[in-house]
Amino acid sequence: xxxxxxxxxxxxxxxxxxxxxxxxxxxxxxxxxxxxxxxxxxxxxxxxxxxxxxxxxxxxxxxxxxxxxxxxxxxxxxxxxxxxxxxxxxxxxxxxxxxxxxxxxxxxxxxxxxxxxxxxxxxxxxxxxxxxxxxxxxxxxxxxxxxxxxxxxxxxxxxxxxxxxxxxxxxxxxxxxxxxxxxxxxxxxxxxxxxxxxxxxxxxxxxxxxxxxxxxxxxxxxxxxxxxxxxxxxxxxxxxxxxxxxxxxxxxxxxxxxxxxxxxxxxxxxxxxxxxxxxxxxxxxxxxxxxxxxxxxxxxxxxxxxxxxxxxxxxxxxxxxxxxxxxxxxxxxxxxxxxxxxxxxxxxxxxxxxxxxxxxxxxxxx
Amino acid sequence: xxxxxxxxxxxxxxxxxxxxxxxxxxxxxxxxxxxxxxxxxxxxxxxxxxxxxxxxxxxxxxxxxxxxxxxxxxxxxxxxxxxxxxxxxxxxxxxxxxxxxxxxxxxxxxxxxxxxxxxxxxxxxxxxxxxxxxxxxxxxxxxxxxxxxxxxxxxxxxxxxxxxxxxxxxxxxxxxxxxxxxxxxxxxxxxxxxxxxxxxxxxxxxxxxxxxxxxxxxxxxxxxxxxxxxxxxxxxxxxxxxxxxxxxxxxxxxxxxxxxxxxxxxxxxxxxxxxxxxxxxxxxxxxxxxxxxxxxxxxxxxxxxxxxxxxxxxxxxxxxxxxxxxxxxxxxxxxxxxxxxxxxxxxxxxxxxxxxxxxxxxxxxxx
Numbered sequence: 013x014x015x016x017x018x019x020x021x022x023x024x025x026x027x028x029x030x031x032x033x034x035x036x037x038x039x040x041x042x043x044x045x046x047x048x049x050x051x052x053x054x055x056x057x058x059x060x061x062x063x064x065x066x067x068x069x070x071x072x073x074x075x076x077x078x079x080x081x082x083x084x085x086x087x088x089x090x091x092x093x094x095x096x097x098x099x100x101x102x103x104x105x106x107x108x109x110x111x112x113x114x115x116x117x118x119x120x121x122x123x124x125x126x127x128x129x130x131x132x133x134x135x136x137x138x139x140x141x142x143x144x145x146x147x148x149x150x151x152x153x154x155x156x157x158x159x160x161x162x163x164x165x166x167x168x169x170x171x172x173x174x175x176x177x178x179x180x181x182x183x184x185x186x187x188x189x190x191x192x193x194x195x196x197x198x199x200x201x202x203x204x205x206x207x208x209x210x211x212x213x214x215x216x217x218x219x220x221x222x223x224x225x226x227x228x229x230x231x232x233x234x235x236x237x238x239x240x241x242x243x244x245x246x247x248x249x250x251x252x253x254x255x256x257x258x259x260x261x262x263x264x265x266x267x268x269x270x271x272x273x274x275x276x277x278x279x280x281x282x283x284x285x286x287x288x289x290x291x292x293x294x295x296x297x298x299x300x301x302x303x304x305x306x307x308x309x310x311x312x313x314x315x316x317x318x319x320x321x322x323x324x325x326x327x328x329x330x331x332x333x334x335x336x337x338x339x340x341x342x343x344x345x346x347x348x349x350x351x352x353x354x355x356x357x358x359x360x361x362x363x364x365x366x367x368x369x370x371x372x373x374x375x376x377x378x
Numbered sequence: 379x380x381x382x383x384x385x386x387x388x389x390x391x392x393x394x395x396x397x398x399x400x401x402x403x404x405x406x407x408x409x410x411x412x413x414x415x416x417x418x419x420x421x422x423x424x425x426x427x428x429x430x431x432x433x434x435x436x437x438x439x440x441x442x443x444x445x446x447x448x449x450x451x452x453x454x455x456x457x458x459x460x461x462x463x464x465x466x467x468x469x470x471x472x473x474x475x476x477x478x479x480x481x482x483x484x485x486x487x488x489x490x491x492x493x494x495x496x497x498x499x500x501x502x503x504x505x506x507x508x509x510x511x512x513x514x515x516x517x518x519x520x521x522x523x524x525x526x527x528x529x530x531x532x533x534x535x536x537x538x539x540x541x542x543x544x545x546x547x548x549x550x551x552x553x554x555x556x557x558x559x560x561x562x563x564x565x566x567x568x569x570x571x572x573x574x575x576x577x578x579x580x581x582x583x584x585x586x587x588x589x590x591x592x593x594x595x596x597x598x599x600x601x602x603x604x605x606x607x608x609x610x611x612x613x614x615x616x617x618x619x620x621x622x623x624x625x626x627x628x629x630x631x632x633x634x635x636x637x638x639x640x641x642x643x644x645x646x647x648x649x650x651x652x653x654x655x656x657x658x659x660x661x662x663x664x665x666x667x668x669x670x671x672x673x674x675x676x677x678x679x680x681x682x683x684x685x686x687x688x689x690x691x692x693x694x695x696x697x698x699x700x701x702x703x704x705x706x707x708x709x710x711x712x713x714x715x716x717x718x719x720x721x722x723x724x725x726x727x728x729x730x731x732x733x734x735x736x737x738x739x740x741x742x743x744x745x
Binding site for chain 2: 062063064065066067068069070071073074077078081097100101102103104105106107108109110111112113245246247266268271272275278291
């Protein structure tokens with residue numbers, strides 16, 4: 013089998029919030045690069061990449077240039093294709109746009125492989141389980157008013173979610189007391205039985221993370237994890253927080269490729285390893301990191317794009333839960349939908365996803 | 379003062395060896411992106427970026443995308459511009475193409491600043507010295523035959539270079555004995571007084587680096603430094619090599635931004651910190667890493683583009699030597715003069731450089 017065509021497009025999806033209905037910034041859009049890789053046997057694989065911000069055109073351009081180099085290659089030889097692209101453009105990485113572009117190609121190649129072998133990816137990659145826990149994300153953001161966040165939290169509970177993530181590191185004038193109050197009220201709204209995660213998105217300093225983290229513990233909020241408590245690559249700083257708090261500390265979504273995860277794990281920075289399939293470089297490196305985490309006795313969780321990550325977290329033995337973040341839902345005909353707080357593994361081969369052509373026409377910009 | 383215009387262009391520079399005239403691969407070429415940034419009061423700053431390989435058109439696109447965002451900004455407020463571009467580019471950095479593109483802009487902003495203040499950059503940035511040591515690089519590469527490398531080393535000595543770099547981790551069938559023999563012969567060709575560096579370009583495993591490194595020491599080659607002995611981000615592995623050898627260990631050129639340098643330095647991986655202007659994010663970040671290295675009592679050295687790096691190594695107190703790599707010498711007028719193995723900085727403001735239009739016309743490609 014040979015790769016014959018590469019087609020990319022930029023779509024700008026609306027930044028709405030379908031889970032609980034309160035968008036932090038309803039007028040914003042999220043630019044996404046879509047990729048279709050065709051083969052001489054008629055199998056088409058799809059991939060996506062994002063995080064490009066105002067240089068999304070550049071990201072798309074990188075996917076096109078790398079994709080052109082993959083024409084004629086055997087799509088099943090994922091590592092050989094990655095080695096070729098790295099050799100051709102490796103000095104533009106590791107990390108950054110090169111890695112994000114290679115990730116889209118890697119995902120599409122795995123989609124092709126699953127389709128060629130008539131297996132859904134979760135089974136091809138290990139087949140750990142048929143159902144996986146998932147948590148509502150993006151619905152309880154720090155930009156919402158407190159009443160909105162509390163209302164949204166109640167809606168998530170009513171919808172049957174068993175796990176949900178909120179955010180602290182509040183904007184504007186805040187204080188440890190206000191931060192704790194926000195966490196307390198959201199816990200009250202979701203009730204005692206829901207797993208409640210909390211994301212700081214690198215907004216605290218180390219000593220703040222320990223101070224507020226302890227106050228949240230003392231208030232009896234009972235967090236399932238506290239995420240990205242400080243600058244993502246301050247591995248000893250994160251380890252300090254992980255050591256000081258009883259609450260599990262999660263992190264990893266900002267790391268490029270596999271080696272920084274080694275640094276983070278060796279420093280004992282986190283209790284729960286979050287892997288982003290775009291920044292890690294695709295499905296191939298994602299699995300390597302999950303295996304390394306297993307050797308450290310650590311569970312792994314996903315960041316963004318549950319449509320793809322459901323396969324990965326479901327495949328590996330130490331997969332804990334899938335972030336249910338609806339940012340890309342409009343892009344696909346059908347997406348996995350939680351039942352009783354869990355996602356069932358997709359049955360269709362490969363990713364089991366199809367681009368929604370209407371959405372691509374509607375939101376396509378370039 | 380406001381930024382009024384930005385223009386970028388891709389050039390493909392031939393991979394010549396102007397120092398000893400023994401190129402490794404005469405057909406190879408190196409794509410680079412050049413940048414011109416203009417202000418409303420008539421100053422033009424120039425910058426370059428590279429390492430784009432097969433995605434160089436994407437790198438140019440990133441420079442254009444980012445450059446468009448700073449039209450109307452004050453070019454002297456470098457940190458404000460960096461913050462704006464980081465925010466706009468969202469999650470596409472740090473590192474990679476975003477950082478490579480940002481470097482070109484940062485360099486051009488510093489060139490503008492030097493011209494606006496009528497000061498050469500080496501002086502504006504600290505002015506520790508106006509003459510700085512330099513070493514011949516790129517001439518004694520691993521793909522040359524032993525006879526070629528020995529002859530080229532002799533030519534460098536005749537040209538009065540006092541410092542020069544060769545490479546080990548030879549291609550094809552090699553052995554510790556072959557590696558040592560090559561070093562011995564190169565040392566013989568240049569005599570005992572020239573400082574000789576050796577670059578491994580990440581090709582050894584940790585235990586190989588220790589084994590061959592010790593054999594080279596035992597053979598009395600006397601290396602000034604051994605560079606990139608193993609995978610660049612295996613800080614603990616590099617530190618192990620560093621602890622095992624008396625030869626100074628050098629590294630850092632492959633590191634993006636300032637934070638990984640902290641990791642590398644905290645792990646005591648290297649004795650000499652090599653900073654690459656393009657991967658670190660430009661002049662602003664280069665100077666920060668140099669200051670951090672100073673706090674660890676470590677000297678800093680530069681990686682390629684001596685036309686710009688001469689200013690930086692000369693400016694800081696712990697600047698040791700400038701890698702004299704001939705990749706882009708054809709592109710510029712006004713490069714620092716090479717005298718008795720040292721680079722002498724001019725008093726021209728900013729970078730003191732201008733693009734040679736004949737070189738641009740010769741090496742430009744449509745994009």
